[in-house]
Amino acid sequence: MNILVLLKQVPDTTEMQIDKETGTLIRAGVPTITNPDDLAGMEMALRLKDSYGANVTCITMGPPQARNMLRELYSMGADNCVLLSDMKFSGADTWATSNTLAAYIKTVDYDLIIAGRQAIDGDTAQVGPQTAEKLNLPQVTYVDDIIDISKERIIVKKALENNYEIIESSLPCVITTLSTAAKPRYMTVKGISDAFTKEIKQVSFDDLEIDPTIIGLKGSPTKVKKTFTKEVHKNSDVLHLDGKTSARKIVETLLDLNFIGK
Amino acid sequence: MNIADYKDIYVFCEVKDGKIHDSSLELLGEASRLVNNRPSLGYKVVGLIIGNYDEHLIDDIGYFGADKVIYLKNEGINHYSTEIFTSLFMDVINNDKPDIILVPATVLGRDLAPRVAARCDTGLTADATKLDFDPENLESPLLYVTRPAFGGNLFGTIINETKRPQMTTIRPGVMEKLKKHTGRQFIKDIRNVDISTIKDSVKVLEVLQKDHMAVDITKADIIVSGGRGIGDNFHILEECAKMMGAEVGASRGAVDKGYIKKDHQVGQTGKTVRPKVYIACGISGAVQHLAGMEKSDYIIAINKDPEAAIFGVANIGFVGDALEILPLITEEIKRYRERPF
Structure with missing residues (x-):
């Protein structure tokens, strides 16, 4: 079984700060991480490998520094890692990204494609389904568990707002995974030392058969017109009181608002 | 593609527990606000619903703001299917040429919208929190879509000038629905659709409830x-x-x-x-x-x-x-x- 895992290296958005002087994001020094939903997908792929034997190939599109992430994925147990990297790919929206990913995936063999549901920098959840569409594959999104897999089909548990669905799809297909689906394993010492002997396959524009007008910033139908950070208005009374007085004041406020029944 | 051929704002209406879900009603309200703010466009609010439902459900779409409801009806559709809904949605896009499509950013909407956008090779903006027509050109139907990114640390306003329809998913709970008005006049366009040629390789085997401790x-x-x-x-x-x-x-x-x-x-x-x-x-x-x-x-x-x-x-x-x-x-x-x- 050949499993492709699609991953993205992202800035750790919980660590982001805003420059109060300029109102812009401070990106310098923000650590990069493997996107959490993708990492759960990676773990699910490795579990399939542990149980049934599988060849796990990690694919990412990004700048050269994404190699660091791929080294870590080798350390976790990836069999192959591929980096799609070219200035012509950069600045892509989800449609252009999917065109690029699909152009590469069409050149390899696979039975199952696992992508994280969404990346924490963009939160769009679009690249998985759009890649599935470009490959003409069925999809199941918001997957919380893989229940069973055979040569022809996979059964998964999908998480919806208020319930779950058990869904069967024919293979090959694309599933998108939630970060809660599987806790990623640690890198092993042997894995880490082996990772440096393994090759990261680099794919550039010239290696793909793809129309240059459907990729990168230029090929993207959606454009960012402007960006801004939210201004926070200081409009409250901030009181310094002892605990008991604070509690009494909060209860009085709730009473004033008619929120405590008689 | 002749952009001028595309018109109106379409709202995909999702049914949940036998009702039009609030997130869709909110989009009907927002679409009404948009068309009223730019009357020179002459745009209508069109609700799109796919499946097999009672008539009163269709009426609700009109009562909450649609000028027209397109109901793609087939008794064989008893559950959402990515492939069936995408194919039927595409037929409407090809036939009716909507300029703007709003889809609630629910689990279903976020499964369907990217698939539809990719099939018709148009742009899609995810999880928008604010919509406006181009503020610099008062005749323009160009949609300015604002959404948070980087975990809400940054906001971006996104436009799609080159492709149609302009598609966006919208975060539930952000837009305001209109008051239900049962006297509202609207057009009902019921289309019996054929799904026999659509290849659907995904099926729902079972629906499980989350443990009863789950809260809303x-x-x-x-x-x-x-x-x-x-x-x-x-x-x-x-x-x-x-x-x-x-x-x-x-x-x-x-x-x-x-x-x-x-x-x-x-x-x-x-x-x-x-x-x-x-x-x-x-x-x-x-x-x-x-x-x-x-x-x-x-x-x-x-x-x-x-x-x-x-x-x-x-x-x-x-x-x-x-x-x-x-x-x-x-x-x-x-x-x-x-x-x-």
Whole structure:
């Protein structure tokens, strides 16, 4: 079984700060991480490998520094890692990204494609389904568990707002995974030392058969017109009181608002 | 593609538990607001519904703001299917040429919209929180779509000038629905559709309910919400919330640490809530959290740090330890309830 895992290296958005002087994001020094939903997908792929034997190939599109992430994925147990990297790919929206990913995936063999549901920098959840569409594959999104897999089909548990669905799809297909689906394993010492002997396959524009007008910033139908950070208005009374007085004041406020029944 | 051939605002209407889901009704309200703000376009609000439903459900789409309802009907559709819905949606796009398509950013909407957008090779903006027509050209149908990114730290306004339709998914709970008006006139366009040639290789075998402890905090009037600083003490919030008849919310930090379940999470990656009272306890006020609660009617903040950003959006703030203050609130309310007169 050949499993492709699609991953993205992202800035750790919980660590982001805003420059109060300029109102812009401070990106310098923000650590990069493997996107959490993708990492759960990676773990699910490795579990399939542990149980049934599988060849796990990690694919990412990004700048050269994404190699660091791929080294870590080798350390976790990836069999192959591929980096799609070219200035012509950069600045892509989800449609252009999917065109690029699909152009590469069409050149390899696979039975199952696992992508994280969404990346924490963009939160769009679009690249998985759009890649599935470009490959003409069925999809199941918001997957919380893989229940069973055979040569022809996979059964998964999908998480919806208020319930779950058990869904069967024919293979090959694309599933998108939630970060809660599987806790990623640690890198092993042997894995880490082996990772440096393994090759990261680099794919550039010239290696793909793809129309240059459907990729990168230029090929993207959606454009960012402007960006801004939210201004926070200081409009409250901030009181310094002892605990008991604070509690009494909060209860009085709730009473004033008619929120405590008689 | 001749962009001028495309017109009107289409709203995909999702049915949940036998009703048009609120998130879709909100989009009908927002679409009405948009067309009324730019009457020179002559655009209509068109609701699109796919499946097999009672007529009264179709009527609701009109009563909540659609000028026209396109109902793609087939008795064989008893469940959402990515492939069937995408194929049928594409037929409408090819036939009716909508300029703008709004889809709720629900689990279903976020499965369907990217698939449809990719099939017709147009742009799609995810999880929008604000829509407007081009403010610089008052005749323009170009949609300015604002959405948060980087966990709510940054906002971007996105446009799609080259492809049609202009598609976007919209975060549930952000837009406002209109009041239901049963006298509203609208056109019903019922189309019996054939699905026999659509290849669907995905099937739902079983629907499981989440454990009954799962809560829906979006319906609560009062939310007592805790941050990472609450640690393993969420039971203190729960006791206080119970006394008030409130639900318990949480920041992403608290959920990520495993102190409380994801159902309770408020914020950019959690739920958007607008209760009558939101009590933020030990929540610093990361932008990602504020995005999900700042529209609450009244916000009370308790935090040890007088500089915490949460005080910036609060109506009233208390500098102090929530873990000390909350049990006192519980006591105080109890005493009030048990008063002899």
